[in-house]
Amino acid sequence: MFDRICVPTDGSDAAAAAFEHTLAIAADHGATVHLLHVADTTRDSVTRIGGDVVDVLEQEGESIVEEAAARAVDRGVDAETAVRQGGVPETVAAYAEEVDADLVAMSTRGRQGVEHLVGSTTERVVRQSPVPVLALRPGDEAVPYPYEDVLVPTDGSPAATAALDRAIPIAERAGATVHVLSVVDTGGIGIADHVEVDALSEYADDAVAEGVERVEAAGLEAVGAVEVASSAARGIRAYVDDPGVDLVAMGTHGRTGVGRYLLGSVAERTLRSAPVPVLTVPVPEEQEE
Known part of the structure; x- marks a missing residue:
């Protein structure tokens, strides 16, 4: 690779x-x-x-x-x-x-x-x-290589898909488990905005299901998760700390509006805070929305 x-x-x-x-x-x-x-x-x-x-x-x-x-x-x-x-x-x-x-x-x-x-x-x-x-x-x-657990945050965007496509061959080196995570970012949502939270959660479920299907099609073990957090970067960091992830692979940007997620600032905050290696993947221009 x-x-x-x-x-x-x-x-x-x-x-x-x-x-x-x-x-x-x-x-x-x-x-x-x-x-x-x-x-x-x-x-x-x-x-x-x-x-x-x-x-x-x-x-x-x-x-x-x-x-x-x-x-x-x-x-x-x-x-x-x-x-x-x-x-x-x-x-x-x-x-x-x-x-x-x-x-x-x-x-x-x-x-x-x-x-x-x-x-x-x-x-x-x-x-x-x-x-x-x-x-x-x-x-x-000190992080083991080949990696045993690889985390791919996703929002269903081309950038997230590009990151997943890069992560899968890396995971194949040692049959690593690929964790597909979508974070419902409630940072800009008010207490009464339950409808928006539900809509974002449904969107996140679909993005994770699509990612898990892609991983399993490659013959790898996949774990799908949807987390709710006050920011995407905090949700990613919390997940890294919990299951013991060895590598985070993520797009450098993502969707805007309701589907916003892997915007540049999120990738940069993850670079600063993640206690494990972070692989950032640019999306090919022809695949951008």
Whole structure:
């Protein structure tokens, strides 16, 4: 499923820990990791050493990606390296497209005081990336891989379906259980709005049933659930904590109006709060409503 994985790295401990999890995925899929360091062009980095003019950030970046490549080789994983200058989100997105990556895997944290892989940067990469992004929090290297329980939040939108279609092959690696969840978001509903709650619950039931059918058609075990919560992100987080989910796979956006759910802000809040890896999946333009 994954052949080329783009791995942005800034050399931080958090990025190194996330890379261990990524290497497990790459080894399982026989994928090549494309290691990328983005030299921050907002910092003055050119200096003279002896008679040579050098870019110290680029030099540092070369050292970072070469060290990571050596770790990959030790695990039997092929690695390519690159150092580029520019803004991090747009450079990562452009490089992923350049190498025809089918996944970007990156830490949600990075160096203190350096805007490389800080949480907000990860969110901006998610918005711009043409391919799915696997966001890994510090500590995610302890999450088992292959995953045993995969959660796919759904609102029945093309984005949710795209996420489910990505999650199913991942789950097939170890026969994982796929949890299909729809959250009835009551945050904007008044106490007297029982009719709207009922309508949203019915809509959620249909979305979950459709997702469960898709999973079972692939020969995997499916668990369907509809939860009521004050926000979609809170409902997702509560479900992750309860059954012991190993991975959340979700669309980067979804429906608006009555069916609203996987809007960008929900995906971003899940990235910030989920204690497990989060795979965000962009919907192909031709499938958008």
